[in-house]
Amino acid sequence: MAFRALSKVKLKVEVKPVVDSFAFRLHYKYTLLIFLVSAFLATAYDLVGKKIDCMTPFDDPEEECHCEEDSFKEAVDAYCYIMGTFTVDRHHGGKIGVDVPHPGVGPYYGTEAVTYHGYYQWVPIVLFFQGMLFYLPHLLWKVFEGGSFRTIIQNLSIRDYLGSGDNIKNYFTRETQFDELMKYISNHGISHHAWALAFFFFETLNLVVALGMIFFTDWMLGGEFLFYGANVMEVIGMDPLNRTDPMAYVFPKMGKCTFKYFGSSGTIQVTDNMCLIATNVVNEKIYLFLWVWLLLVASVSALWLIMRILMVAIPYLRQSFLKMYVKKEFHRDVATIMETASLSDWFLLVNLGRNMDRMVFSEFIEHFAKESYPEANEIEMDDVGIGRPLSRT
Template sequence: MLDIFRGLKNLIKVTYVHIDSPVFRLHYSITAMILIAFSLIVTTRQYVGNPIDCIHTKDVPEDVLNTFCWIHSTYTIKSAFNKTVGVEVPHKGIDNSKAKAEDKKCYMYYQWVCFCLFFQAILFYTPRWLWKNWEGGKIHALLMVLDVGVCSEIEKKQKKKLLLDYLWENLCFHNWWAYRYYLCELLSLCNVVGQMFLMDRFFDGAFITFGIDVLRFMESDQEDRWDPMIYIFPRMTKCTFHKFGVSGEVERLDSVCILPLNVVNEKIYVFLWFWFLILTVLTAGCVLYRVVIIVSPRMRVYLLRLRFRLVAREAIETVVRRSRMGDWFLFYMLGDNVDCVIFRDVMHELAARLAHHHRDVIDA
């Protein structure tokens, strides 16, 4: 089983150059890996059992009935979920098949769960793919092995000068670059919220409140319990098979089917409901944080001071005051990757150059 997940390690490989935030990495790394792993678990039948087993008669072979019911879907009777098991009905949702059509709940989605999970993983990785192409390796190119800080003084001085010259010559030209990253974070928020509604549509409007219903079920009295997981992912369903009888008349065979795969599906989607909720809250907070950064230069100064305490306050204020929001984002990304002492020296030299240029402008 471990061999199946060996290929997923590339999604969570440790990279020493960070070009995005930790919350953003939760989307394309952890969440995408989880979704692909769940998709593999569902598709690997030998680890979770047969997806469907139907009670058959001698007139219909077992393999034929199982295949038919898996392909054409099964159903339950809605009113039978409220009846007493062992007295009125044999199982929750199983009752007389002569019920009205509107009382039947068909389950046509369980065949598509593995494909849906894989598609969701692609959607979670898409903002990362966009940002990686838009970023174009800028941070990695500017580092020049300055993230380690262990090199000769001559080499270190040359690389610091190259970095400083780039920042000086391209000051105020990074806004569009930063806004594209903020757009990717916004897309991540739209994706996780949209996927909640996508799954709600996928499960016939029963997913939005799924986690809350499960919590209520766990807290309710045992006598009053009604498991919402069984309603969305039933373990027992019914299947209707028609065939010609001996006399040439069409015969109807009602079969009861066991869906052991739904035991796995329900646990997967309970976890995903809570995980997506956590991601939504974290990403919404991250997007709000970006909005504050865009509109408040004072906040940019405070965040740089809070994150990089080796840099003098006057240097930070000078750099932020004479640069734009995109430059601040580049400084922050570089500070996360460059050795702290080297970053301090670069910021101090940039601030000194900016202050000197400002005095020259005033004198002129």
């Protein structure tokens, strides 16, 4: 990109340029971390014991023999975990300990409505890839931008500008560096126009990813995620034995599993097993937190995007936003520059203001307005330095 045209630019290690906003970082830093931690917790079966434990017809707590029955139980456990368990829908409204032993667990006659639960074996993998998708817009932005924004700031950090020893020379050569920066802004409008539009696109992509993850998770959980958190909040204060717990419906701790095998006479035997799905003890908490977090991320991203649209549509808001990075006595220079500054010019100046010391940036704005708009400062054209007015969009 044309950012590299500034060959004299050298940004010190102590200064790390920042272009993305808090809403942007909310996705690729915090949300990514949350999903990776959630994926780890979903695989930490040692926290809850066995990932699944089924009661087979041969279970006898008084027997200590670990022979063929143990092998049969291991096969049932593995089968039910791989193929998934189910709950009977009509048993979710019964009173625990009176009508049913557990929510959704009871007699099943083969023609009733049931809900299958096989997603829990995919939870860690899905959470990991969802986290990666939240990082994707940032990765694409970094590939597009190539780290070139570092080249714009030159040696204008406060550490260099007011440094000691050899660095004090930057104080006396600041106008030269201002000229270099001003020439870039004036002569490479097309480049940073594409740069700004790309960033706005990736900001929008962040919101698309957040909304996409909400609806994907809802699809994965059988349409139970959109209102999952709200439904949990409604029953959180009720008696656990006399309520329909949405967590028990979406993430049942007990489920049913039908296992078929050949008996000793060669006929097919069918066993109706009740299984403890211990991993759902963790899953229900993970997805309750993710429901709250994804709602927060999507809301912040949407509000930020609305603010961005307003700034694009209303020049006065752009001017006011830029003034936040400039000392009050230089606000007139900001107004002068913004009279002809394009949207991409404004975006570049805002990011320069975020990454430069406020006093240094204010002096640059004053220098830019004076050199590029001499008529506004009653300066003769013969005294004008290098630079020209910003181009309009």
